[in-house]
Amino acid sequence: MPTRHVSPDALLEQRIRELAQPTRLPDGRELPVLPFYCVKDLARAQGRTRLHGQHEQGKPAGQCVARVERAALSLGVCPERYLRNFEAYSLEEQLRLLSAHVALVGLGGLGGYVLELLARAGVGAVRAADGDEFCPSNLNRQLYATRRSLGGYKAAAAAARLTLVNPAVAFEPVARFLDEADMGRFLAGAGLCLDALGGLKDRAALARQAALAGIPLVTAAVAGQSGLVATVLPGGKVPAEFFGVGAGAEDSQGTPAPAVATAASLMAGEALNILCGRGARLAGKMLVFDLGQMSFETVTL
Amino acid sequence: MKITVKCFASLSRFTPPEADAYPIVPGDTAGSVVQRLGIPPNDLKLVFVNGTHAPLSAPLAAGDRLGLFPAVGGG
Numbered sequence: 001m002p003t004r005h006v007s008p009d010a011l012l013e014q015r016i017r018e019l020a021q022p023t024r025l026p027d028g029r030e031l032p033v034l035p036f037y038c039v040k041d042l043a044r045a046q047g048r049t050r051l052h053g054q055h056e057q058g059k060p061a062g063q064c065v066a067r068v069e070r071a072a073l074s075l076g077v078c079p080e081r082y083l084r085n086f087e088a089y090s091l092e093e094q095l096r097l098l099s100a101h102v103a104l105v106g107l108g109g110l111g112g113y114v115l116e117l118l119a120r121a122g123v124g125a126v127r128a129a130d131g132d133e134f135c136p137s138n139l140n141r142q143l144y145a146t147r148r149s150l151g152g153y154k155a156a157a158a159a160a161r162l163t164l165v166n167p168a169v170a171f172e173p174v175a176r177f178l179d180e181a182d183m184g185r186f187l188a189g190a191g192l193c194l195d196a197l198g199g200l201k202d203r204a205a206l207a208r209q210a211a212l213a214g215i216p217l218v219t220a221a222v223a224g225q226s227g228l229v230a231t232v233l234p235g236g237k238v239p240a241e242f243f244g245v246g247a248g249a250e251d252s253q254g255t256p257a258p259a260v261a262t263a264a265s266l267m268a269g270e271a272l273n274i275l276c277g278r279g280a281r282l283a284g285k286m287l288v289f290d291l292g293q294m295s296f297e298t299v300t301l
Numbered sequence: 302m303k304i305t306v307k308c309f310a311s312l313s314r315f316t317p318p319e320a321d322a323y324p325i326v327p328g329d330t331a332g333s334v335v336q337r338l339g340i341p342p343n344d345l346k347l348v349f350v351n352g353t354h355a356p357l358s359a360p361l362a363a364g365d366r367l368g369l370f371p372a373v374g375g376g
Contacts, residue, residue: 197374199376222373239347
């Protein structure tokens with residue numbers, strides 16, 4: 001075959017077509033799937049192409065994995081790791097997710113779970129900031145707080161986790177607390193901002209900066225068994241602005257894991273809705289829940 | 302006339318025993334019910350009547366749902 005005149009992109013597409021396996025879904029439908037280890041092999045080969053024929057062994061570069069996955073999705077072939085996203089996120093939407101860039105502020109209770117869910121969903125690029133270090137009181141709820149990570153930076157633990165969960169995600173950890181000026185720079189290039197901050201002090205500033213950047217903000221907060229999730233479009237109403245900057249109810253009610261993980265899951269679900277291009281379901285609204293009563297309600301702000 | 306009252310997070314301790322059928326009188330507003338429940342004004346940040354943000358002066362009618370929210374910021 002005259003591969004000498006074939007562009008690297010065309011060659012990759014050809015290899016994907018050759019390696020795609022018709023796969024039967026549990027409901028009987030068939031879908032072409034690129035097996036997990038084929039993605040890895042093709043990503044390694046991408047590395048070789050970039051290094052002008054030098055043989056690359058071991059772990060393929062994350063950006064090469066992402067390139068292969070995007071190429072497969074463009075051809076209507078589902079990378080195996082996203083197979084169970086199928087129907088929830090169409091292949092076109094999955095490709096949109098892999099091309100998306102989000103900014104996440106806070107890597108504690110909410111942020112850890114949000115990051116995990118976005119990474120597994122295949123969001124292409126995540127920049128995340130938290131200057132905090134893990135302490136024992138984080139162990140009740142924070143996904144990346146373990147006996148081993150205590151004392152380490154939350155941003156570093158998140159980065160280590162992401163390489164295990166999904167190397168295709170371009171993850172940029174920032175182990176610093178952001179002031180309002182930092183936030184503006186931090187949001188540059190992002191299509192969506194996630195407010196996973198703890199406490200009320202910085203939330204209004206983040207909402208201002210997201211509005212200035214012209215991007216939607218998905219925000220959540222928890223106290224005891226109760227929590228809220230909302231989307232703020234630029235110029236829209238901000239829950240934190242009703243709350244002021246004083247103490248929140250979490251000071252007396254705590255932040256138990258089920259409420260935190262529930263709020264984080266709702267945040268991630270809404271973020272993925274927006275990134276897929278389906279529109280914000282919680283714009284101008286607030287989903288409030290109480291796990292003590294098992295009640296959920298969406299209210300208008 | 303009865304309404305339902307839902308108090309979130311730290312306000313849940315003000316939940317009346319008859320929260321699903323809380324009696325109101327003609328002229329009652331969100332604010333008058335909040336006062337009767339003994340909720341300190343500074344602790345209440347958001348009021349919802351029938352799922353929509355409302356001022357304390359919002360009048361209440363039979364069957365209304367009153368939701369009361371403190372400041373919530375945990376993460």
